[in-house]
Every structure is written in C-alpha cells, then in structure tokens.
Amino acid sequence: MIISVTGIGLLGGSLALSLREKYPNVRFVGVDTSVVNQKIALAKGIVDEIVSLEEALEIAELNVLATPVDAIQKLLPIMLDAIPEGRTIMDLGSTKELICKAADQHPKRGQFVAVHPMAGTENSGPGAAFKELLGNKNVIICDRDKSNSDSLALVETFLRDAGMKIHYMRPVEHDLHLAYVSHLSHISSFALGLTVLDKEQDEQTIFDMASTGFSSTVRLAKSSPQMWAPIFDQNKTNVSKALGDYIELLKKFKDAIDNKDLDTSLSFMTRANEIGRILAGIEKK
C-alpha cells in the first residue's frame, strides 16, 4: 500500500511519522513544491520518495492533502479529476466550508473525506513535524455522509491509528467554532507580539522583562503567515465577527480601567477565570 502526502509540513509530516510506526509496510511518498521541504522530509524519514502530484495520484491508495487552505481549495477538484476509482483523498485544512464546497459538485465527491485535526504548534514545515503531535487529539470529519463508506472507513481507521478521537460536524458549524477557539487566538497573539515589538525598540528590554506568561500568550505569533492568511480569508465572516466581539470586550475593559471601575474589571476577570475548568480538561487530553 502507498500513502501520499501533498504539502509535507507540520501536520502532514506528523501524520506520516505517526502512521509509519503503525504500518511499517506502507510506502509513503511526498509531494511538495519546496525543494528544502523535500530534502527535510526525506532526511527525517517522513516519506520514502518525492514524486509529482500526478504520480502520487496514480500510485497512492490514500492521498493526504496538507497544503495551506487556499492551495487545498484549488488542488482538490484537480486531484478529484485525476484520481482513479477506489482511491481516497483526505485534506487536513483548518477551514472546511469553502474546501467542502470545492468538492461538492464533483462527480467523485464520495472519494473525498474532509478532515481537520485539532492539533498544531507555532512551528511549521517538515522540520517541525513529530510523531506524537496527533496522539490523543480530537479530529473533526465534516459531511461524512458525502463520502463513500469505503473512503470514510479507510480514513477513520488511519486517524484512529494515529491516536485521534473522531467527531463529526457540518462545515458551517466547524468554521464558526474554529473562528472562536482557534483563529481568534492566533490573531490575538500576532497582534500582541506586534504591539510589543512596535513599542519596545530595544529587544533587550523585552528579553529582560518578559516572563513565561508573556511567552505563552505570544507564542502563536510565531505561526506561519503563509498558512494563516488564507485561513483568515476563507473564514472571513466568522473571523471578522469573532475579532469584532473581542475588540468590543477589550474596549469595555479599557473603559473600566480608564474610569477606575474596579467592580467591572473584577467581574470581567472573574468570568474569564471560568476558562480554567475547560483548560484543565484540555491539558488532561
């Protein structure tokens, strides 16, 4: 059996590394436009060989599509056009509505499974991939009823073998929730990093005065712009709404500080503290 990974980055690479351990007899081939990524993927043993997308589609049973979401949206119909019967494509994109739409009218829609693993780090590229990334994490499959039962069963088996817990959702619902629990925290972090960099011209000052709290809050600001710009764009309506809600709350908090309204500040923070219950659960995952 052969599995192809198109876009050998953090997610695609980590999935391959995890599955290789479980399936020593599966051959992994990789497709990537970056020669550097190709070399790293081979050197780390993420894939056995680099091939063209055409070749991957010809030989692979399962094609993992793990590029940035704008490339997924473009490649998916082209790949469905070319894919032989009985083969499967799964994507790993962080948005689902436009990607699913790109496949919906295709006669081979059934050979596609729309997947999003709830896992990541602030690092990107195959150099950042590690086999433990997906273990014990949640994964969302969208529109499972639009996938053939064989393709769905194949994908579900591999996801479970990578240690993931499967949930099902509609793309619209997925994108709405993701705007709040993932996309917004990336923007808040990018903006925090930039606010501090703009103010503190002397980096040594940040270095001397920042604590681990700052690093934790700002670490997503290291995330790949090339990956995130298309995500925010594809999920524009939801992300804009989430960001608007966030800005409104920040303004109210600023007003409370400006007006020395400690009661409002306290109630704001006390309500926010409830996130602790949820974090305890996430950390136990």
Next chain:
Amino acid sequence: MIISVTGIGLLGGSLALSLREKYPNVRFVGVDTSVVNQKIALAKGIVDEIVSLEEALEIAELNVLATPVDAIQKLLPIMLDAIPEGRTIMDLGSTKELICKAADQHPKRGQFVAVHPMAGTENSGPGAAFKELLGNKNVIICDRDKSNSDSLALVETFLRDAGMKIHYMRPVEHDLHLAYVSHLSHISSFALGLTVLDKEQDEQTIFDMASTGFSSTVRLAKSSPQMWAPIFDQNKTNVSKALGDYIELLKKFKDAIDNKDLDTSLSFMTRANEIGRILAGIEKK
C-alpha cells in the same frame, strides 16, 4: 535570623521555599489575612509560624511584602512607621511607581527596597508556590539609590541566592515596560477567554475543538482578579495606552481581513513573527 513574608501567595511563598533550602537556619514567619492561606503555608512548610504583622516587624530582619499591590501601597508606610532601625522591607509588587511614591517621603525610606521578580504563573495562593519559580529569572530593583546600602546588600544577596539576575530601573520606566510585556498580555488573555465563553455556551464544544495553541494563549485568563485589578489600576495610564495600541492593531487587522487585503495580513504576521527571536531567548533563560 528571621524573615517574614506578608501575603503568602505564589511569589512570596516561592521565594520563601527557595531561600529555605539555602538557609536552613533562617526562621520564616508568615502574615496572612486568609486562614486558608495560613494553613496551606504551614502545611507546605513555607513558613514555620503564623504571626501578626506587628510581631513580624518586631522580630524579622527582612520583611517581604508580597500582597496585592493596593495592599502594598497601604501597608508600606504603616510598616515603615513601625519597623525598628537596621531592619529591611522589600516588596514584590508588579507595579512600582505608586508603591515607591508611598515610601518616598518617609523618614525611613532607606530601609525599603523596591523589588519586582519577572516570574509568575497563572495560578495563585500558597498552594501554587514552588521553590523553582524564581530560579534563573530576572528581577528588577527600582530606585536602588534611595535604599540604604545595608538594606540593598541584604536584599541583593537573598535575590541572588534565590537564583535571580538583578537589573536596575526607575519606577516610571519599569511601569511603562511592564504595561506592554506583562500587563497587556494578561488583558488580552482575559478578553480572549471571555469572548470564547460568551460565544460558546456549550463548553463541550470548546473542549472538543480547542488545541494546545488555544490553551497556551488563554492560560493567563486563569490569573487572580484580586491581584490583577489593582495592578491595572495602579498602572492605569500605561496599561490604557498599551491596550489602546493593541485595539488599534486589531482593528487594522480586522479591516485587512474584511477587505480581503492579504498583503497587509501577510505583512502584519511576518512582522509579528520577529517575536520568535525574543521567545527563543526567554525560553533559554
């Protein structure tokens, strides 16, 4: 020798635990208005005995004042009034301007050393204290020229023995920088937690869909409101300015998303990526 800790929380408790290891013959006494904190501090061996503030000032060579900053501001002049000659008070407050001002006109100003360790976690209280918290962290001493050389030397010795690297700064400068590298990240995190909680009425959804990126960005939202409300209030002008800068950047980013202006989004994130260099340094600390 006796050291007193008034306000036996995360910072005061961690400092005591760290120093106890280096100075097994020093006796530690604690002052705290909370009976629960008193019991935990005794049970964890943070202090040997709970005493009144009056008694602490009578017997302790060094008095560590580690309450929330509003209480520091109120207690400091009262403690200076009562303290015998040759004894020292150091505070651990996250703001410095108003605290230093509260001591500046006092005839015993020289017996006070204004200290702020760049360390913390999202947890609070003596239960969260651990002896490694301060090791290898930076600490700021403000207005060192206003402290007696004996008091300064005593405090510096203990801070170094707790593993800290000492920097010197004026209170005004300290509070300005802290607004950006610490206070703002707490507000961004509180607001992020609240935005998500307000939207996601079903906590299971957050639990299923959030990844470690979300936990990292939002973990400061667990911080103590009672500790942070007075910090934001004491550093009102700087925090309000930092928060205003942050809101402006978020609005610009929102406009870029709304207008499908990917170039601006990309340049915004690429500039924010530079924080990575600084984070690498902080994580190595």
